[in-house]
Amino acid sequence: MIETKSKGQSDPSETRTCILETRQLKVYAGKQVLLQGIDLGISEGEVFGLIGPSGAGKSTLLRCLNRLIDLDQGLRVEGAVLFHGQSVRGRAMDVDELRVRVGMLFQQPVVFPLSILKNVIFGVRHQRKIARRDRLLVAEKALREAALWQEVKDRLQTPALKLSVGQQQRLCLARTLAMEPEIILMDEPTSALDPKSTQAIDDLIMELKKKRTIVLVTHHLNQARRLCDRVAFISAKSGEGGRIACMGETETVMSRTDLAELSDFVGCEQGVTCCES
Amino acid sequence: MSFFFTALAAFFLLLMLFLFVWQSLPVWRQSGLAYVTGESWYFRQQEFGALAMIYGTLVVSLLALLLAAPVGIGAALFTAEILPRRWRLPVKAAVELLAGVPSVVYGLLGILFLRNWVYDGLQYLDLLSGDTLLTAGILLALMILPTVMTLSDDALRTVPAAQGRAARGLGLTRAETAIWVSLAQSWRGMVSALLLALGRVLGETIAVFLVVGRRDNALPESWLSLRPLVEAGQTLTSKLGGSEINIAYGDPLHWAAMVGLALLLLIVVAGITWLGNILMRRKEGESYASLH
Amino acid sequence: MRRCIDRLFVLATAACLLFALGVISFIVGVIVWRGFGALSWQFLTDQIRSAGAAGGIFYNIVGTLILLATALIVCVPLATGLALMHGVYLKKQRSRERLWLFLSVLNGVPSILFGLFGLMVFVKFFAWGKSWLAGGVLLGLMILPTVAVALLERIKTLPRPYIEAAAGLGLSDSQRVWSVVLPQSVGGLVTGLLLGLARAAGETAPIMFTATIFAGANIPTGIKESPVLSLPYHIFVLAQDSFDPAAAENLWGSALVLLGLVLLLSLLALPARLNFHEEAEK
Numbered sequence: 001m002i003e004t005k006s007k008g009q010s011d012p013s014e015t016r017t018c019i020l021e022t023r024q025l026k027v028y029a030g031k032q033v034l035l036q037g038i039d040l041g042i043s044e045g046e047v048f049g050l051i052g053p054s055g056a057g058k059s060t061l062l063r064c065l066n067r068l069i070d071l072d073q074g075l076r077v078e079g080a081v082l083f084h085g086q087s088v089r090g091r092a093m094d095v096d097e098l099r100v101r102v103g104m105l106f107q108q109p110v111v112f113p114l115s116i117l118k119n120v121i122f123g124v125r126h127q128r129k130i131a132r133r134d135r136l137l138v139a140e141k142a143l144r145e146a147a148l149w150q151e152v153k154d155r156l157q158t159p160a161l162k163l164s165v166g167q168q169q170r171l172c173l174a175r176t177l178a179m180e181p182e183i184i185l186m187d188e189p190t191s192a193l194d195p196k197s198t199q200a201i202d203d204l205i206m207e208l209k210k211k212r213t214i215v216l217v218t219h220h221l222n223q224a225r226r227l228c229d230r231v232a233f234i235s236a237k238s239g240e241g242g243r244i245a246c247m248g249e250t251e252t253v254m255s256r257t258d259l260a261e262l263s264d265f266v267g268c269e270q271g272v273t274c275c276e277s
Numbered sequence: 278m279s280f281f282f283t284a285l286a287a288f289f290l291l292l293m294l295f296l297f298v299w300q301s302l303p304v305w306r307q308s309g310l311a312y313v314t315g316e317s318w319y320f321r322q323q324e325f326g327a328l329a330m331i332y333g334t335l336v337v338s339l340l341a342l343l344l345a346a347p348v349g350i351g352a353a354l355f356t357a358e359i360l361p362r363r364w365r366l367p368v369k370a371a372v373e374l375l376a377g378v379p380s381v382v383y384g385l386l387g388i389l390f391l392r393n394w395v396y397d398g399l400q401y402l403d404l405l406s407g408d409t410l411l412t413a414g415i416l417l418a419l420m421i422l423p424t425v426m427t428l429s430d431d432a433l434r435t436v437p438a439a440q441g442r443a444a445r446g447l448g449l450t451r452a453e454t455a456i457w458v459s460l461a462q463s464w465r466g467m468v469s470a471l472l473l474a475l476g477r478v479l480g481e482t483i484a485v486f487l488v489v490g491r492r493d494n495a496l497p498e499s500w501l502s503l504r505p506l507v508e509a510g511q512t513l514t515s516k517l518g519g520s521e522i523n524i525a526y527g528d529p530l531h532w533a534a535m536v537g538l539a540l541l542l543l544i545v546v547a548g549i550t551w552l553g554n555i556l557m558r559r560k561e562g563e564s565y566a567s568l569h
Numbered sequence: 570m571r572r573c574i575d576r577l578f579v580l581a582t583a584a585c586l587l588f589a590l591g592v593i594s595f596i597v598g599v600i601v602w603r604g605f606g607a608l609s610w611q612f613l614t615d616q617i618r619s620a621g622a623a624g625g626i627f628y629n630i631v632g633t634l635i636l637l638a639t640a641l642i643v644c645v646p647l648a649t650g651l652a653l654m655h656g657v658y659l660k661k662q663r664s665r666e667r668l669w670l671f672l673s674v675l676n677g678v679p680s681i682l683f684g685l686f687g688l689m690v691f692v693k694f695f696a697w698g699k700s701w702l703a704g705g706v707l708l709g710l711m712i713l714p715t716v717a718v719a720l721l722e723r724i725k726t727l728p729r730p731y732i733e734a735a736a737g738l739g740l741s742d743s744q745r746v747w748s749v750v751l752p753q754s755v756g757g758l759v760t761g762l763l764l765g766l767a768r769a770a771g772e773t774a775p776i777m778f779t780a781t782i783f784a785g786a787n788i789p790t791g792i793k794e795s796p797v798l799s800l801p802y803h804i805f806v807l808a809q810d811s812f813d814p815a816a817a818e819n820l821w822g823s824a825l826v827l828l829g830l831v832l833l834l835s836l837l838a839l840p841a842r843l844n845f846h847e848e849a850e851k
Contacts, residue, residue, distance in 0.1 A: 096448045104446040179448065278650060280654065280658070354582045373835070381801045382828060386599065483773045549677070
């Protein structure tokens with residue numbers, strides 16, 4: 001009902017180049033609808049937040065963007081996802097190339113049972129030939145960018161599994177950064193971390209947004225407020241798929257009071273009202 | 278009660294080992310290590326050298342493994358990494374079922390089909406018959422193929438799905454993910470699956486017996502020669518499975534020489550099992566499948 | 570380039586799978602195709618005549634079933650004892666690992682060695698001659714690891730609260746076993762037995778010196794000198810001779826019956842096994 005209105009007011013950035021957009025994106029699991037008709041555009045250089053209650057399909061949406069959704073069997077995707085105007089679901093698209101340019105950071109850090117160094121160059125060494133002596137340089141650059149260099153520079157050969165969870169998550173980020181992606185998709189990257197590590201990741205995102213585009217899924221409103229330029233609030237009524245309830249500048253969305261689901265969500269986060277009234 | 282039954286089972290294995298050692302003592306006393314390295318076996322002359330049979334067993338087993346391993350692992354890579362989920366279960370079920378086809382059935386098919394195919398296919402080599410070490414090797418390879426496949430598939434699936442997803446997220450292709458994530462992390466399980474398969478081919482009797490030709494003293498001129506592959510030979514098990522065992526019983530030395538073959542086989546197979554166990558020790562829970 | 574390699578990889582592994590499935594279908598296909606003609610009520614109920622060229626395989630089926638039944642009876646207490654030892658009584662990880670190694674080694678012992686062992690102990694030392702009992706005992710020992718492991722895996726997956734609740738009631742180890750552990754894990758025993766018997770049914774090597782002959786036996790009445798006929802040995806002997814064509818049909822028929830028996834047994838165990846795989850995945 002309010003959707004049209006919210007869409008109308010939400011796009012002052014229309015003039016900036018949209019590098020990733022979805023058009024009427026729908027996802028089904030069998031007969032069940034997971035996402036219904038998602039339209040959004042992500043501009044270059046912004047941090048775009050996807051917020052909403054769990055189960056609304058935020059992660060599913062994120063996975064559509066770099067087609068990681070293909071790995072989940074039994075899901076059907078309809079509609080279009082355009083990257084630089086080119087459909088990512090077309091035959092001409094090299095999926096693996098796409099995933100290099102649209103990197104991903106998962107909810108739980110997934111490190112490979114290898115040394116720290118090998119983890120950092122795990123992806124990039126398949127992407128382009130790296131001479132043995134350049135490996136360190138590549139790794140250092142990525143680790144510095146992920147603010148992990150100082151902590152691990154003396155023990156690059158130790159198993160990555162010995163790092164703390166927070167460090168592992170930054171290692172995963174370094175691994176992605178080493179590929180020089182244009183966009184990084186982050187799927188609740190701090191939900192498994194303690195407050196201190198969360199702070200470290202938050203600071204990193206602030207730093208990274210100078211150079212890269214980030215799509216951040218989060219259900220912490222404070223995080224969204226601090227980091228995101230624009231947000232889309234995704235909600236799902238029970239039995240229906242997730243949809244964009246409203247979208248726009250972060251503050252504009254957050255301060256809206258005319259949307260029951262949103263104020264429920266916001267109020268809940270702040271501890272003012274109780275969930276599921 | 279439990280303790281009693283456990284002791285009974287352990288006693289049985291020890292008794293088997295003890296009997297094999299004890300009953301083969303005469304031949305060790307007479308020949309010592311020459312029993313293992315001796316090249317000729319003529320029981321009427323009381324001459325017992327097991328080398329030709331050891332050679333036959335090794336050639337047949339390694340050949341079988343060499344043929345079955347790539348195909349089995351390849352197929353497992355497909356079922357574990359690429360095949361959609363709803364297809365995987367029926368395929369797995371079929372393979373598991375067929376891993377149990379009795380060896381005598383394989384032997385029968387070997388006799389009626391495979392040995393003729395080998396004979397016709399390699400005519401230009403002037404084969405005397407289709408009963409060769411090669412035939413036995415191929416037959417065994419087909420026989421352990423389902424086992425290799427299903428165990429490799431199990432090993433590959435012990436790698437957490439999140440690892441594969443992370444690798445694909447980094448832009449690795451399916452092939453790269455399969456090699457650098459799945460294979461790299463499950464090689465222990467793979468090797469232990471292959472060792473299990475090796476143990477099985479080393480000890481397989483009936484299928485080999487029917488197609489190996491059972492020719493004594495078939496040793497090559499040179500160890501690198503491939504010619505013996507297409508000639509009849511003898512393996513430890515085909516010797517033990519033959520009627521010579523009944524002739525041997527009356528003569529202590531001959532009997533000892535026969536039991537000695539069994540002892541050799543037992544030691545080798547137990548050693549391989551032990552090795553496989555060491556590899557898998559850290560993952561006790563997952564070795565369930567390795568016992569089938 | 571990378572894309573090419575990837576395609577090649579998929580094609581090559583798919584080819585491997587197709588080849589394996591092809592072999593499997595060929596084996597089953599041939600046996601069913603050739604054996605189906607031989608099947609008849611008379612084939613299943615008549616005794617062997619003129620060295621397999623005529624008559625049926627009634628006593629071969631009976632003999633195999635006698636061997637299987639004996640193996641079952643031998644195996645159940647031993648396997649249960651071993652599994653409980655591993656799952657309940659042994660408290661130290663180290664001793665459990667040793668027991669596990671023992672089971673793996675026993676599982677790896679080639680079946681011909683069971684035959685030779687039986688020849689020494691039952692046929693010669695006990696002077697039973699060929700006897701159904703010897704064959705049954707050997708087969709029972711041979712499938713022991715399969716059965717024990719299936720049972721102990723089930724015991725391992727029993728929900729902790731069950732066992733703790735029983736311990737909380739002040740039950741001793743053995744009371745706990747009889748009232749909680751065994752009733753809850755009997756399914757594992759059944760699965761293991763089905764798998765084990767499927768394997769035992771097709772084995773020739775352990776019984777050919779110790780329990781089974783080609784012709785001239787029916788229902789055994791004693792232990793000494795009382796061999797049985799059996800399906801795998803029947804096929805083994807017929808396959809060896811360059812038999813006359815009349816026997817060929819019987820041969821295929823026997824192979825089909827044996828294959829049917831083995832597949833039936835493993836088919837019954839299949840749901841539990843696949844379940845296990847799927848659970849292990851999570």
